[in-house]
Amino acid sequence: MPGACEIARPRMLASWLDRAYGRPMGTGNVVGLRSTAVRSSVALHAAMAVSGLIMVLFLLAHMYGNLKIFEGRQAFDGYSGYLREAGEPLLPRTGALWIVRVVLLISVLVHIYAAFTLWHRSRSATAGKGGWRYETTKNRRGVQRSYASFTMRWGGVVVGLFVIYHLLHLSADYIAPGGASPSPYQRVVNGFSIWWVVLSYMIALIALGFHLRHGVWSAFASLGTNSSVARRRVLNLVATFVALLILVGFLIPPLVIFAGWVR
Amino acid sequence: MAELFTVGETIRDTKAPAGPIQDQWEARRFGAKLISPANRRSLSVIIVGTGLAGASAAATLGEAGYRVKSFCYQDSPRRAHSIAAQGGINAAKDYRNDGDSIRRLFYDTVKGGDYRSRESNVYRLAEVSSSIIDQCVAQGVPFARDYGGLLDTRSFGGVQVSRTFYARGQTGQQLLLGAYQALERQAAAGTVEVHTRHEMLDLIVIDGKTRGIVVRDMVTGALETHLADAVVLASGGYSNVYHLSTNAVGCNTTATWRAHRKGALFANPCFTQIHPTCIPVSGEHQSKLTLMSESLRNDGRIWVPKEAADGRRPGEIPDGERDYYLERQYPAFGNLVPRDVASRAAKNQCDAGRGAGPGGRGVYLDFADAIARLGRAAIEEKYGNLFDMYHKITDDDPYQVPMRIYPAVHYTMGGLWVDYDLESSIPGLFVIGEANFSDHGANRLGASALMQGLADGYFILPNTISDYFAKNAGTETTDASHPEAVKAVDAVRARITTFLTINGDRSVDSFHQELGSIVWEYCGMERNAEGLQRALGLIRALREEFWTNVKVTGTNEELNQTLERAGRVADFFELAELMCIDALHRLESCGSHFRTESQTDDGEALRDDAAFAYVAAWEFTGDNAPPILRKESLEYHNVELTQRSYK
Amino acid sequence: MKITLRIWRQHDREAAGRMVSYGVDGVSPDMSFLEMLDVLNEQLTAAGDDPVAFDNDCREGICGMCSLVINGIAHGPEGLTASCQLYMRHFSDGDTIDIEPWRSPSFPILKDLIVDRSAFDRIIQAGGYISSPTGAAPDAAAMLVPKKDADRAFDAAICIGCGACVAACPNGSAMLFTGAKATHLGALPQGQIERNSRSLAMVNQHDAEGFGGCTEIGECTAVCPVGIPLDMISRLNGDVLSALRHNTT
Numbered sequence A: 001m002p003g004a005c006e007i008a009r010p011r012m013l014a015s016w017l018d019r020a021y022g023r024p025m026g027t028g029n030v031v032g033l034r035s036t037a038v039r040s041s042v043a044l045h046a047a048m049a050v051s052g053l054i055m056v057l058f059l060l061a062h063m064y065g066n067l068k069i070f071e072g073r074q075a076f077d078g079y080s081g082y083l084r085e086a087g088e089p090l091l092p093r094t095g096a097l098w099i100v101r102v103v104l105l106i107s108v109l110v111h112i113y114a115a116f117t118l119w120h121r122s123r124s125a126t127a128g129k130g131g132w133r134y135e136t137t138k139n140r141r142g143v144q145r146s147y148a149s150f151t152m153r154w155g156g157v158v159v160g161l162f163v164i165y166h167l168l169h170l171s172a173d174y175i176a177p178g179g180a181s182p183s184p185y186q187r188v189v190n191g192f193s194i195w196w197v198v199l200s201y202m203i204a205l206i207a208l209g210f211h212l213r214h215g216v217w218s219a220f221a222s223l224g225t226n227s228s229v230a231r232r233r234v235l236n237l238v239a240t241f242v243a244l245l246i247l248v249g250f251l252i253p254p255l256v257i258f259a260g261w262v263r
Numbered sequence B: 001m002a003e004l005f006t007v008g009e010t011i012r013d014t015k016a017p018a019g020p021i022q023d024q025w026e027a028r029r030f031g032a033k034l035i036s037p038a039n040r041r042s043l044s045v046i047i048v049g050t051g052l053a054g055a056s057a058a059a060t061l062g063e064a065g066y067r068v069k070s071f072c073y074q075d076s077p078r079r080a081h082s083i084a085a086q087g088g089i090n091a092a093k094d095y096r097n098d099g100d101s102i103r104r105l106f107y108d109t110v111k112g113g114d115y116r117s118r119e120s121n122v123y124r125l126a127e128v129s130s131s132i133i134d135q136c137v138a139q140g141v142p143f144a145r146d147y148g149g150l151l152d153t154r155s156f157g158g159v160q161v162s163r164t165f166y167a168r169g170q171t172g173q174q175l176l177l178g179a180y181q182a183l184e185r186q187a188a189a190g191t192v193e194v195h196t197r198h199e200m201l202d203l204i205v206i207d208g209k210t211r212g213i214v215v216r217d218m219v220t221g222a223l224e225t226h227l228a229d230a231v232v233l234a235s236g237g238y239s240n241v242y243h244l245s246t247n248a249v250g251c252n253t254t255a256t257w258r259a260h261r262k263g264a265l266f267a268n269p270c271f272t273q274i275h276p277t278c279i280p281v282s283g284e285h286q287s288k289l290t291l292m293s294e295s296l297r298n299d300g301r302i303w304v305p306k307e308a309a310d311g312r313r314p315g316e317i318p319d320g321e322r323d324y325y326l327e328r329q330y331p332a333f334g335n336l337v338p339r340d341v342a343s344r345a346a347k348n349q350c351d352a353g354r355g356a357g358p359g360g361r362g363v364y365l366d367f368a369d370a371i372a373r374l375g376r377a378a379i380e381e382k383y384g385n386l387f388d389m390y391h392k393i394t395d396d397d398p399y400q401v402p403m404r405i406y407p408a409v410h411y412t413m414g415g416l417w418v419d420y421d422l423e424s425s426i427p428g429l430f431v432i433g434e435a436n437f438s439d440h441g442a443n444r445l446g447a448s449a450l451m452q453g454l455a456d457g458y459f460i461l462p463n464t465i466s467d468y469f470a471k472n473a474g475t476e477t478t479d480a481s482h483p484e485a486v487k488a489v490d491a492v493r494a495r496i497t498t499f500l501t502i503n504g505d506r507s508v509d510s511f512h513q514e515l516g517s518i519v520w521e522y523c524g525m526e527r528n529a530e531g532l533q534r535a536l537g538l539i540r541a542l543r544e545e546f547w548t549n550v551k552v553t554g555t556n557e558e559l560n561q562t563l564e565r566a567g568r569v570a571d572f573f574e575l576a577e578l579m580c581i582d583a584l585h586r587l588e589s590c591g592s593h594f595r596t597e598s599q600t601d602d603g604e605a606l607r608d609d610a611a612f613a614y615v616a617a618w619e620f621t622g623d624n625a626p627p628i629l630r631k632e633s634l635e636y637h638n639v640e641l642t643q644r645s646y647k
Numbered sequence C: 001m002k003i004t005l006r007i008w009r010q011h012d013r014e015a016a017g018r019m020v021s022y023g024v025d026g027v028s029p030d031m032s033f034l035e036m037l038d039v040l041n042e043q044l045t046a047a048g049d050d051p052v053a054f055d056n057d058c059r060e061g062i063c064g065m066c067s068l069v070i071n072g073i074a075h076g077p078e079g080l081t082a083s084c085q086l087y088m089r090h091f092s093d094g095d096t097i098d099i100e101p102w103r104s105p106s107f108p109i110l111k112d113l114i115v116d117r118s119a120f121d122r123i124i125q126a127g128g129y130i131s132s133p134t135g136a137a138p139d140a141a142a143m144l145v146p147k148k149d150a151d152r153a154f155d156a157a158i159c160i161g162c163g164a165c166v167a168a169c170p171n172g173s174a175m176l177f178t179g180a181k182a183t184h185l186g187a188l189p190q191g192q193i194e195r196n197s198r199s200l201a202m203v204n205q206h207d208a209e210g211f212g213g214c215t216e217i218g219e220c221t222a223v224c225p226v227g228i229p230l231d232m233i234s235r236l237n238g239d240v241l242s243a244l245r246h247n248t249t
């Protein structure tokens, strides 16, 4: 059989054994199937969906925190401090924060690992050319696929690079456009007074918006919840809503600061 | 006529056991020798064809433990032409409590076949029909259900009970996928080897027994020899001898015709069914015709304008000026008369100038009443896909305007002669499904071909073939170097070389088209001696031209679709001749075979039981040599021969 | 009508291919797309050239054999239409039409527009069936199937196995095909026993054949000639995840 694959052969053998020992023939050895299936693209997508949704939850919380910028320096810095004190005395100082960070870090790693593995598989499934594997230049955009859906990968990379930049900037205080400061509030205000910082955040946030517009829908579908046409409509609405909420929610602080309403 | 054929010995034994008809199958099964499971693995069987008949047989024999090799010319077994069957499958389940029974299904089928089928076979078919539905449901075939979760049924042409199980308009597809999945399950288990894109081009007979086939790998052109202890042909029907038919464009007679040339009798070739409800031809370019399921006649009403050459659009013709001619002529059955009756009636209307649409070759099939009565949603649920298909092809929306339909060739009752065991006249060659002649006599009832294909493949052949194995097989081993095998391969190669070297200037398709129009004209819905004689002359002349003037491009050692078609058309030429000879010799009208010389005063078919109550099985005697007619006389002990009447 | 065709010509699996232009005259709007190709082939044959090889059989949209990417869209511009059911009335005089085969490394090109789709058969072999040995079936009426489930099974079962979903998917995924089979069998009571192992086995085979993963882009369902909906992929995903979680077959 041309192109016969490593999985087909042992399965045939297994079925022969089934017959020989009078066991009912069926899809055979479920344990073996399961250990293969955990590396299947379906399982990887599920991992990506769960990690992505965890990140979405973090972002919603983060967005809520960011909006405290309107309550002034005290509230904002206090909030930052609270993050570090949360859970005390049950947990050591910054304990809860570290738990969150570890979960986030794992999510990021899982998400990136799955993303690149699947990216690789899909490239080899299309001879490295994706949706552009046809000679014709007509209908390169396909019939109905959305901008969001076919920019997932590069969009993800953009978001990833942004997060590094963002951590170095606002979390680690390592790069400090507009001036470093021990006060997170001050760092934020300093940074967003500079036009290209605001612009870079806007670009990243729009990329994130697109990533989430398709990502949230895709995550639910990957987890098996898209069970009908009606459900699909609902999931797409939810995805649009989440993406817009996060986009707008995050965009407000930089824009407001740049406009000089908060200083 | 005498020089066209000679009459040979009568066929006496069909192997049907003696005794009352309802005990025969039981008796045959008991009488058949069995093969122990351990020994089955050393027995091999080749199955050509993966339609309902072939796939079900391969799956079942594989499951039983035989080594099975399955062949089809398509790229996957799932694409066999059975996939296209729309309407449904009959079974004597009597879930409706409407008086159905094995006996009634048997009776209807024999009557529908106009008393030209073998009682024993038909009774058995009716007997196993119930198990087919059980088997298919267990496989997951999604038959239509009612709101209580029970299987739904509908009624089909020619019968008055509701015994047709269906899966919307895609019954054949669903049944075939069930059989295909069972086949693939065996392929995974290693009991069936599936060879797709392989075309059988000859049969290998050694010492009087069928031992194998020669196939061409349609991708590389390699000629391969496959040997086995028995060969089963499940290669479908030969409607494409007419060029335009409702069959898939690849359907062919090659497998059966090659076997015929090796000694298998070919029975009743002139019994070809014309289906009344097809989409009319739209022009020269037409490559195939599309069937609109017969089930449409349940709700659609057929009419033509009363006035000849009425130029108005259908909507503009008031009810009073329409002739619902089937309801008028056949009040008991109305639009549900059997296919041959409906087809000829349509032809007569069009011949009288009352046909609708371009060329006047069409009658209206109108759903306006049904839509008004049941609502559009109900009609959509029942026939949605058919309506869409019609819309796509014709650009007319049948929810708005009536469909236009015309008869087209659809099914071939004739085929290789088989006995009660489904074994042909060459030992070890079994023939199942549409490829054999067995169960439908001179006319097949709707929804009974699927039933027959699956009955043969799931239940009958697996029982009867073991008897052959027990008595014949596994004795001597043979390999591809056997002189008979080598001879067969050489002959195939020589034929291919001939095609490739003629290098004339007419395409294969142009020959096929011309052949088709000759057969349609003279051996189609109506036949007469003069026309058939003329057809024979035309066919022979065209065949001559074919062999000197056909153009086949390319080489053998590649994927060469022209070469594939050339081989099929060459076989159609020979078959067409035999069809005309068969039609010519049968000077009676029966079922689908309407001889203008033999009709009642009011233009209905007139059978001649005294002279023609037999199966005409033809023996090949050589190229251009008159075939020998071998008769199997038909005796009816369980039904009374009556002149069919659907009035 | 006069049409210009640009067609992918490739002599065999190993050969390099390229797009070649042909003019076809006298195309009638009532011709099907394949009949138009027949006309081209007659023309090529008359000129002694090699006709264009393309897969087709039933020519009525049910066998799944025809497989043309027409102007970059699998099965052409009309929705819910297989290549063979596409009519020339949807094109205009003077059009240039590009025709290519399905492109997927898992569907190697055999010649011109013909590809090898045996990978689909192997996905079915892996588990796309309900094990029911011939003769062992209970009476068909013994099991009631709610109409809703029967209908859903049917909606999935109508997949014609053409492979357009793979041809259109930017990830080269065959999840719509695989999901349709899993949904068909998984919707029926008969199909429950093997539901877990079936979904695992089919997905494993799907991946082993080299098809990509599904990122829910939906091109597949847009070109699918029978409109297999996207939720069938999600159902398969759900089945696989549940099979991975539950320790029973």
Ligand SMILES: Cc1cc2nc3c(=O)[nH]c(=O)nc-3n(C[C@H](O)[C@H](O)[C@H](O)COP(=O)(O)OP(=O)(O)OC[C@H]3O[C@@H](n4cnc5c(N)ncnc54)[C@H](O)[C@@H]3O)c2cc1C
Pocket (backbone or CB within 6 Å): B048, B049, B050, B051, B052, B053, B054, B071, B072, B073, B074, B077, B079, B080, B081, B082, B083, B084, B085, B086, B087, B088, B089, B171, B172, B198, B199, B200, B201, B234, B235, B236, B237, B246, B247, B248, B251, B252, B254, B255, B291, B410, B411, B432, B433, B434, B435, B446, B447, B448, B449, B450, B451, B453
């Ligand atoms: C449009 C249409 C609708 C129909 N609707 C109904 C219906 O509603 N109810 C009903 O009962 N019947 C119906 N019929 C009739 C019925 O579908 C067929 O008679 C039946 O399916 C034939 O099945 P089969 O298995 O004998 O052959 P097929 O399904 O035709 O299979 C033939 C097989 O043989 C293979 N083959 C052929 N020649 C060769 C060769 N030389 N080498 C290798 N392989 C070869 C093919 O690849 C294929 O796999 C319909 C027929 C048509 C055309």
Ligand code: HEM
Pocket (backbone or CB within 6 Å): A045, A046, A048, A049, A050, A051, A052, A053, A055, A056, A059, A111, A112, A115, A116, A119, A149, A152, A153, A155, A156, A157, A159, A160, A161, A211, A212, A214, A215, A216, A218, A219, A220, A222, A223, C214, C215, C216
């Ligand atoms: C390094 C950064 C990132 C990369 C490379 C990346 C890449 C990807 C890729 C390739 C996909 C799959 C495409 C698809 O399913 O259509 C994806 C899906 C997703 N991403 Fe990201 N992403 C990144 C960051 C993020 C972040 C920060 C979030 C959330 C805040 C996120 C949320 C999601 C979600 C919810 C999905 C859907 C999962 C699924 O398809 O099942 N991603 N990402």
Ligand code: HEM
Pocket (backbone or CB within 6 Å): A059, A062, A066, A080, A081, A083, A101, A159, A163, A166, A167, A170, A171, A184, A188, A201, A205, A208, A250, A251, A253, A254
């Ligand atoms: C304009 C929008 C944003 C603002 C104003 C902002 C602000 C901040 C600030 C002030 C911190 C430091 C908090 C602290 O040290 O106490 C921080 C941390 C962080 N931000 Fe943002 N952020 C924004 C957008 C984003 C986005 C879009 C992402 C992810 C995609 C993100 C991810 C993070 C992460 C991962 C941290 C580190 C949390 C930790 O300390 O572990 N932020 N952000």
Ligand code: SF4
Pocket (backbone or CB within 6 Å): C158, C159, C160, C161, C162, C163, C164, C165, C166, C176, C177, C180, C220, C223, C224, C225, C226, C227, C228
């Ligand atoms: S899902 Fe649709 S596109 Fe894919 S193989 Fe089935 S019918 Fe073709």
Ligand code: F3S
Pocket (backbone or CB within 6 Å): C168, C169, C170, C171, C172, C173, C174, C175, C176, C213, C214, C215, C216, C217, C218, C219, C220, C221, C230, C233
């Ligand atoms: S286009 Fe491809 S990504 Fe999924 S939804 Fe369809 S398989």
Ligand code: FES
Pocket (backbone or CB within 6 Å): C055, C056, C057, C058, C059, C060, C061, C062, C063, C064, C065, C066, C082, C083, C084, C085, C160
């Ligand atoms: S040729 Fe059969 S679906 Fe197109």
